[in-house]
Amino acid sequence: MGFMTTSRVISRLLPKSESEDALFLRERPERIVLDVDADVAASGKPPVRVYLGTEPGQQRAERVFIWSIEQVRDRSRRYEIYLMKDLAGFDRRMWLTGFTNYRFAIPHLAGGEGRAIYNDVDQIYLVDPAELFDTDMGEHGFLSITARDTSVMLIDCAKMKSGWSLEDTKHGGRRKAIEARARHLWGPLEREWNSRDWEYREGKSKVVHYTTIHAQPWQPFPDAFVYQYNPDGEIWHDLERSADAAGFQIFDLATPSMGFAKVVDILTATGTDEARSGMPAGRADTDEVLAIAARTGAERLFEFGFDIAGDEHPSVHAISPRRSGVTVTTYDPLARDSELPAGQFDGVVCTGALEHLTDDDIAWVLDDLFRRSRRFVHITVSQQRRVTLQSLMGRNRRSRREPAWWFALLRQTGARYPDVYWKIELTIAGWRGRERCYSRDGGYRLQGTPNAWLLVDHKPGHTTQSLGLVRALGWPYEMKPIAHTHLNLITDRITSPLLVDPDGTRHAMLAPPWPDVVISTGARTAPLSRWIAKQSRGATRTVQMGRKGGDVARHFDAVVTCSHLRLPMDDRRVETLAPLNRVTPGELEQAAERWPRLFGETPKPHIVLLVGGTSAEHRLDPQTATRMGDEVGRFAQQAGGTVLAVTSRRSGRDVEEALEAGLGASGCVDHWEASRHENPYLAYLALADAIVVTGDSESMLAEAVATGRPVYIYPVPTRPLGLYSRFAEMVTRIAYSRPKKAKGTVRPQQGREYLCARMIERAVVRPPRDLDVMCEQLVRHGHARWFGEPLASKQVKPLRENEEIASRVKDLLGWTHWDDPEATSAGESDSAKPRTTTASA
Numbered sequence: 001m002g003f004m005t006t007s008r009v010i011s012r013l014l015p016k017s018e019s020e021d022a023l024f025l026r027e028r029p030e031r032i033v034l035d036v037d038a039d040v041a042a043s044g045k046p047p048v049r050v051y052l053g054t055e056p057g058q059q060r061a062e063r064v065f066i067w068s069i070e071q072v073r074d075r076s077r078r079y080e081i082y083l084m085k086d087l088a089g090f091d092r093r094m095w096l097t098g099f100t101n102y103r104f105a106i107p108h109l110a111g112g113e114g115r116a117i118y119n120d121v122d123q124i125y126l127v128d129p130a131e132l133f134d135t136d137m138g139e140h141g142f143l144s145i146t147a148r149d150t151s152v153m154l155i156d157c158a159k160m161k162s163g164w165s166l167e168d169t170k171h172g173g174r175r176k177a178i179e180a181r182a183r184h185l186w187g188p189l190e191r192e193w194n195s196r197d198w199e200y201r202e203g204k205s206k207v208v209h210y211t212t213i214h215a216q217p218w219q220p221f222p223d224a225f226v227y228q229y230n231p232d233g234e235i236w237h238d239l240e241r242s243a244d245a246a247g248f249q250i251f252d253l254a255t256p257s258m259g260f261a262k263v264v265d266i267l268t269a270t271g272t273d274e275a276r277s278g279m280p281a282g283r284a285d286t287d288e289v290l291a292i293a294a295r296t297g298a299e300r301l302f303e304f305g306f307d308i309a310g311d312e313h314p315s316v317h318a319i320s321p322r323r324s325g326v327t328v329t330t331y332d333p334l335a336r337d338s339e340l341p342a343g344q345f346d347g348v349v350c351t352g353a354l355e356h357l358t359d360d361d362i363a364w365v366l367d368d369l370f371r372r373s374r375r376f377v378h379i380t381v382s383q384q385r386r387v388t389l390q391s392l393m394g395r396n397r398r399s400r401r402e403p404a405w406w407f408a409l410l411r412q413t414g415a416r417y418p419d420v421y422w423k424i425e426l427t428i429a430g431w432r433g434r435e436r437c438y439s440r441d442g443g444y445r446l447q448g449t450p451n452a453w454l455l456v457d458h459k460p461g462h463t464t465q466s467l468g469l470v471r472a473l474g475w476p477y478e479m480k481p482i483a484h485t486h487l488n489l490i491t492d493r494i495t496s497p498l499l500v501d502p503d504g505t506r507h508a509m510l511a512p513p514w515p516d517v518v519i520s521t522g523a524r525t526a527p528l529s530r531w532i533a534k535q536s537r538g539a540t541r542t543v544q545m546g547r548k549g550g551d552v553a554r555h556f557d558a559v560v561t562c563s564h565l566r567l568p569m570d571d572r573r574v575e576t577l578a579p580l581n582r583v584t585p586g587e588l589e590q591a592a593e594r595w596p597r598l599f600g601e602t603p604k605p606h607i608v609l610l611v612g613g614t615s616a617e618h619r620l621d622p623q624t625a626t627r628m629g630d631e632v633g634r635f636a637q638q639a640g641g642t643v644l645a646v647t648s649r650r651s652g653r654d655v656e657e658a659l660e661a662g663l664g665a666s667g668c669v670d671h672w673e674a675s676r677h678e679n680p681y682l683a684y685l686a687l688a689d690a691i692v693v694t695g696d697s698e699s700m701l702a703e704a705v706a707t708g709r710p711v712y713i714y715p716v717p718t719r720p721l722g723l724y725s726r727f728a729e730m731v732t733r734i735a736y737s738r739p740k741k742a743k744g745t746v747r748p749q750q751g752r753e754y755l756c757a758r759m760i761e762r763a764v765v766r767p768p769r770d771l772d773v774m775c776e777q778l779v780r781h782g783h784a785r786w787f788g789e790p791l792a793s794k795q796v797k798p799l800r801e802n803e804e805i806a807s808r809v810k811d812l813l814g815w816t817h818w819d820d821p822e823a824t825s826a827g828e829s830d831s832a833k834p835r836t837t838t839a840s841a
Contacts, residue, residue: 024056024358029082029109030258032250034070036078043076046114048133051082051106054121055098058085059360060218061121063250064236067243068124077130082109091172103150104169104178107161118153120209122216123194124239127206132193140187145194147186148743150179152194152207159185196745200232208235212738214749214757219571225749226757227569228736244416251361252368253304253331253340260361264333267306267356284351284380285425289316293326295446296375296421298346301328304369305351308332316349348373351380359401366409370417377414377443379424381406403428403438403538404554408571411814414443418816421446426538438538442814449818450516452477453532455525457484460649461579461699462521465545468580469560470519472806477519480509484524492527517541517813523548530555541813545580551763558812560805562698564773566732568761574808576801577777578702584802588686588707595683605641605689605791607632609667609714610704611659612697613650616725617769618716620651620696622658628714629662631787632692636666639791643667646684648697649674685709692787695775705783708798712787713775725768731756732767 029051036042050069054062066081073079084102095101103118110116117133132154137143141159144150163182165173195205197212210216210232214225217233218240251257284303293301303316308330316328329345332338348369354362370377383401406426414422423441430436452475454466470477483505484492491499498506510528514536518529526549529542542556550559553570561567563575599606609632614620629645636643643666647656651672660669670684685691685703690710693700704711721729735756738746749757759765778784783799785792 024086024259024262025088026086026258027088029084029087032066032081032083034066034073034079034081037075040075042078043074045077045130045134047078047080048073048130049080049082049110049114049116050129051084051103051109051116051118052121053097053099053102053118054083054085056086056358056360057220058121059363060240061216061220063248064218064239064243065119065121065124066250067246067248068126068239069129070248071239071242072125072128074128074130079129084109090170094172094174100175101169101173101178103153104164104175105166106155107157107159107164108166110157112157112161114157116155116157118150118155119207120151122210122213123152124208124236125206126208132206135189138187141182141185143187143189145189145191146743147183148176148179149194149745151209151211152189154189197230197232200235208232210236212746215746219569226735226754226761228757229569247371247416249364249367251364252371253365257361257364259358260365263356263358263361264306268334284316284349284378286316288425289347289349289378290324290326292376292378292421292423292446293324293347296347298375299326300345301326301347301349302341302345302372303328303330303349303351305330305332305349305353306334306356307352308335316351344372344374346374347376347378349378349380352382354379355381355383363409363413366413367416370413370420370422373417373420375419375444376421376423379410379422381424382427383429403440407440407538407557407814410440411442411812414814415811415816417443419444440538440814443816445815445818447516447818450475450813450815452517452519453515454479455518455520455528456481457522457524459522462525462546464582464699464703465521465560465580466519467582468802469543469545469806469809471582471584472580472802473810474806475517478515482506482509482525482528489524492524492531497528497531512536514540517543519543519545521545521549525549526555543809543813547769548766551766552761557814558809560809562774564770564777566736566760566767566770568757572812574805574812576805577781577783578705578774578799578801579698580802580805581699581703581706583682583685583703583706584800587682591680591682592686595680595687598680598683598687599642599644602642602644603640605636605639606687607636607639607641607643607667608684608688608691609643609645610691610693610697610700611645611647611651611655612694612700612716613648613652613655615650615696617718617771618696619719620655620694620716622654624717625655625658626662628694629659629664629667632714633663633666635692635787635791641689644684644688645669646681647672648700650697690791695771698771698774701771701774701778701784702799705778705799708795710792710794710796711778711784712789713779713784714787715775718772721768728765728768731759731765735760 052062052065062083069079069081084099086098087102090101092098106116106118115133117129135143135154137154137156141156141163143154144152160182163185164178168178191199192204192206194207194209195201196209197215199205200208210230212230215228215230217230217236219227251260301316329341330338331340350369354365357365403426406424410422410424414420421441421444423439426438428436428438452470452473454470454477456463456466456479485500487500488497491497497510501507510532512535514532518532518540520526520529523546526544529544533540533542543558543560544550544556545560547561547565550556550561551567553559553573556572559570559573560580561573561575562579563577567573612620632643643663645659645663645667647659647669649672656669656671663669685707688707688709690712691704691707692712692714693704694716695701695713696716701713734752737753739753741747760767775784778799779786782797
């Protein structure tokens with residue numbers, strides 16, 4: 001048994017309090033009914049009963065599973081879905097999941113009558129489950145694809161009530177032993193009803209089973225696994241997006257879950273004791289709510305919370321309609337005379353409630369609140385240990401939710417209601433009991449177009465990536481060139497970027513008012529970006545790019561990195577084929593107009609050679625440069641054209657001289673100079689008829705393929721991996737290996753795979769960059785060719801990812817839209833023009 005599997009079992013062996021059981025355990029499965037449509041005649045067939053094995057933390061998977069049935073079901077038939085989660089009376093301490101043996105209790109839960117289907121929660125239906133439910137079972141007691149794989153079953157409850165012992169199921173019986181004793185009752189099921197990851201076939205598979213736990217697209221347990229890419233994950237995500245678009249939810253405040261009802265019962269039973277005495281810490285700021293109401297024109301408000309009337313502090317419900325111009329309707333589930341109002345309101349305020357709920361319930365409660373609002377939702381959450389019900393019930397571990405968790409949940413919910421402005425005020429108990437306060441808003445933005453800071457270091461390639469993104473976003477931005485000393489590299493990470501600042505430059509650069517967004521690329525600016533977000537108490541969003549800056553995605557709101565870097569999956573990570581850059585049709589046109597005579601009267605076609613230099617992975621020495629100059633020169637001469645070579649910061653004088661010697665009379669070299677005031681680099685790209693680029697430079701490759709000109713990649717010899725790189729490559733190989741279990745499925749990430757994957761996720765080890773993979777991807781997608789192929793006479797499809805990536809970054813930042821009459825298209829708006837801050841600013 002591997003490390004992570006063992007840890008899950010050990011966690012279940014730890015003693016649990018009676019109060020914890022009272023809150024989380026259920027006497028029976030929770031039933032969800034998909035009834036016959038109102039405008040359809042009932043078929044008269046028996047209800048399709050589906051029992052779903054699930055556990056806390058799988059609320060997204062539960063919703064998508066039920067939605068998948070809703071999409072394909074027979075509208076004339078009733079479907080009953082039973083959520084088997086946290087059931088009382090079962091000893092789960094040796095189970096590998098929170099629902100391992102529930103499946104064998106189904107005949108008893110169903111009363112020993114009729115049929116039932118069993119599914120794991122990590123599955124979705126592509127066809128009507130009624131087709132499975134009505135399958136001829138012959139004399140068999142249950143059907144599954146193999147006798148050992150019972151993750152999808154059709155069960156004859158009358159026969160299997162005696163076949164599976166309820167006593168063994170409840171009190172520690174091993175799954176394999178229970179299965180073995182009933183093997184004589186097994187019958188085969190078509191494999192299409194359980195298409196595990198690699199077995200999916202479009203048009204043939206009926207149930208998709210995401211059996212590789214650490215490749216499940218919804219990433220339910222990030223603390224237990226480091227998630228990896230699933231090639232069939234888009235099927236699941238498409239279903240979730242369609243559920244979002246339809247506003248589908250399993251529960252709402254009118255029909256709440258059993259878990260929500262238990263929380264209400266416990267809070268009601270405590271009266272004025274310890275639980276209620278802590279609640280007032282989570283009350284909304286009345287003045288702020290009134291200010292938002294005034295800005296949005298809201299007149300009718302709805303306040304939802306626990307123990308609202310008993311609060312000794314002023315709350316929204318106490319607002320005077322005469323003084324404020326707003327009326328407030330309240331709903332408090334703890335108050336006997338409180339009734340849930342119908343219809344929508346202009347604004348919704350939630351106070352002193354969400355912190356007391358389980359993760360599974362918070363998601364649908366939030367969705368219900370957003371659905372009731374036309375203009376804004378204001379959330380107040382206090383997660384101090386003394387005030388949350390879960391902490392009082394001995395559940396500190398579960399109730400500990402970081403700000404990023406809340407921000408992501410609000411962003412995901414708000415995306416379904418783009419016209420609603422939302423804001424959350426969050427208080428968390430910090431170190432030594434100190435309160436940490438955070439604030440964030442999103443949705444429909446009241447303040448107009450966001451403004452951005454670009455943190456600029458000494459590398460032009462980093463600046464190019466940041467500029468490419470911010471110009472695609474179309475937001476006003478301010479460039480902040482940040483100087484670094486060797487001491488800053490240490491202090492920026494462990495204390496403050498202002499600690500070592502002898503000339504005061506950093507104090508002038510990094511001072512409030514803080515921007516809405518910070519965009520940076522590279523390892524040197526990443527700590528500064530995080531520091532700014534901390535100073536703003538969560539109000540400033542952070543976007544980080546680059547291999548060394550964006551390797552740990554959880555530190556930022558959005559991270560943009562290249563797919564060939566082999567960094568771990570994360571909901572906040574956006575992957576590109578090549579680094580973002582500033583090459584756009586408009587930029588190329590302006591550069592061509594500014595330097596129209598750049599090539600003089602030299603014969604066409606003009607072949608531009610972009611030259612990188614020696615790096616950690618490649619060696620561009622004078623011998624290679626001479627050979628390259630000779631080969632590219634002959635390539636141009638065969639077409640009757642001219643070569644114009646452009647060198648870079650890494651090229652070096654010896655390489656430039658060797659390149660000139662190799663080119664001879666076939667071309668010339670434009671030498672890179674640090675002190676150059678104006679650089680015609682973009683003009684070379686704009687005026688080129690074809691481009692040859694060395695395969696050692698990500699930035700040059702990205703800029704070349706963005707032009708739409710024929711691009712040829714010239715391979716540069718690789719350098720032998722050093723000791724650390726060989727170690728990092730070994731760690732990466734182990735992390736992404738997928739050993740299989742005896743029955744052929746990929747085993748859960750554990751042992752060496754888990755340790756190595758976690759080392760990469762935490763940036764203890766960084767996978768070596770593999771530019772050969774990037775080059776192969778560019779060739780495979782038709783954006784480039786390998787040098788040596790004939791000169792193409794036609795333009796090729798340019799690689800321009802900036803707009804798509806900018807759209808995905810906007811989604812991750814949480815703003816849906818805003819009113820700004822001065823805004824125009826990205827790259828043309830006055831608001832998208834830069835300002836550069838200097839030390840005297």
